[in-house]
Amino acid sequence: MSDTILRTADGKPLKAALQRASAVARRRAFWLVLPLLAFVVITFVVPIGQMLSRSVTNDAFSANMPQLVAWFEANPEGTEPDEAAFAALAADLTNAAAERTIGSVATRINYDVSGTRSLFTSAGRKAKKLEAPFKESVVAMDPKWGEPIVWAAMRNASAKLTTSFYQAAMDRKLSAKGVFEKAPGDLQVYLKLFGRTLALSAVVTFLCLLLGYPVAHLLASLPMSKSSLLMILVLLPFWTSLLVRTTSWMVLLQEQGILNNTLVGLGIISDENRFALMYNQAGTIIAMTHILLPFMILPLYSVMKTIPVSYTRAARSLGATSWTTFRRIYVPQTVPGIGAGGILVFILAVGYYITPALVGGATGTLISNQIAFHMQDSLNWSLAAALAAMLLGAVLALYWVYDRLVGIDNMKLG
């Protein structure tokens, strides 16, 4: 009889004994993290999850138009709306007008087919007076009710779960046939904005690396007393309010601003050829690069500090010029810092909001400004949620690619 289970001296299984022995410590540790866990769940996970769920659910139509929803369920797609359908529509409109929900119904359909809001609200006012045959009387009220696209939009909205917000976020519009198609070129907004957001973030990340690398190297190689002074210069803007820094850039960059006035004063440019450095992409890039620079410098610095000077000395003594030493010995060893700083700056830049809103103008705004617009002005929260979810997806995808290429465990944040 061989017993393969290891046992303690008094014969209990070793694993169970170990569990019991460490249970107390684990429980105590759990109580320590519980406040933070609760905080994160309540203020972060739940609201964000709720918000993201809005991107695929919207019951403004389905909850308030029950009879029409039932008709859509009974009749498959492609069925011409018959008398029964119009009767259901008239009954639902009357009902919604009485319960004052007609507004949200109208808004929901208006998301998919613009210009239909007034169709619903005015019909709501007149619905009580409608009489059979409903098909004729409804269309007589407004010939738009006979248009296939309106019926396609109502069928689409009759399901609580919907992809229409993701379709809209990808610049696809509902057609009369009831399917989503690519919107005409001049109506394409979001994909272009996503493209611009990623491109601008890449430019900002690259500029941060270009400007931050020498500074981080200087910080890491100077003697302690001088490097801590320099570190304060790096951190000082970091501690200053984002809004203050952005508005300072506005003071500097505007057409009658300090930079342009100086250049004109020095005679480098003429008065009528002042540079347009603000309310465009240039402004966004300049201000964001400055604001995100510390996020690049700090991880780079923490990596560079750990590289002993003997590596570069060894390379020099082995016959390498200073450039070869930098390229083949120093840079490869700073890759974890470049990766960490790059991904940090890029992810922050992709979601940047205040700076592009203030200095971006028309060409320098990013996708986050459009999300804010839908949250605050158009109140199309479902579309805002869909855009935000796509942004999140893009960042996670990027993170995954980075992990495959460089390896997350190779990253060093400080």
Next chain:
Amino acid sequence: MAGSNTSDAFVVFDRVQKSYDGETLVVKDLNLSMPKGEFLTMLGPSGSGKTTCLMMLAGFETATHGEILLDGRPINNIPPHKRGIGMVFQNYALFPHMTIAENLSFPLEVRGMDKSVREEKIKRALDMVQMGQFGNRRPAQLSGGQQQRVALARALVFEPELVLMDEPLGALDKQLREHMQFEITRLAHDLGITVVYVTHDQTEALTMSDRVAVFNDGVIQQLAPPAELYEAPKNSFVAQFIGENNTLEGVVTEISNDKCVVKLDDGELIDARPVNVTKVGERTRVSIRPERVEMNKARLQPGAHTLKATVCEFIYMGDIFRTRLSVAGNDDFIIKTRNAPDAVRLQPGTEIEIGWLPQDCRALDA
């Protein structure tokens, strides 16, 4: 052996001074010349200027004053990568992102050598340090001793005539260190390279070198072959720093060419060989090596000087016994006796008589 005339010297330090802050000199007026093929060790406590000298030779520090010559050429203005000097660092400095073979290939690549030539040289260098089968490993996968061998191979692979080593064995355990001491000396002699070796370990310096330069306070205190350094230290710093040493303080009362009489602080008169004292009345430290002190009366040679001593402590060290005595007011007087079958283990408090020959007793500066 040490040809100190500058004409056939391979490495020359000529009146070299170095200051980092413009206020204190780290290296003060250094003059040194080495012939080709010599193994010279710079030995000294930390902060004595030895590493600075090495870094000036390698080109990582510039001399504040004076000239360093390599094979007759002044090299003060030659950048490190053009000096062609191999260097082994204290922490090995193997490039962590390259394999062992790539590490060795690096100095050959920057010299523009063909792949076939490189592979041949890498193989030869790795075989030389018995690391032939490790070419594809990364430095982190090797033990300290193996990394040390690779660092050595990398410093030698491009066949430099001069190799500098900055405390290369400092991080190894005792056994491995002794083995590597032997290997490095063997390689240096087989390849006929000139080596400047920096260490603070005197055993290493004594066992490996042709000559040792003892540094203290930015000055070479003595430059001599190991035996001379140990047996005939020129001043009390060298006597104290190299090996174990007993000192008795006193005043010179009589002095002739090769003999002087010192009156110790407790009034005892002893004979000594004057080394660093010149006149009567001068204070002196008399130095006697522990193994030259005899406590067995039967073995005392004629002409030996004897003194009374009290045993303070007996320390058993296996192969030898160390006995701490109180002699002429000095409570730190150590004698060493071999653990022979007839050796006596002295009890603390025992009064004994010890003796030594006057020529083993050197009167140095105070």
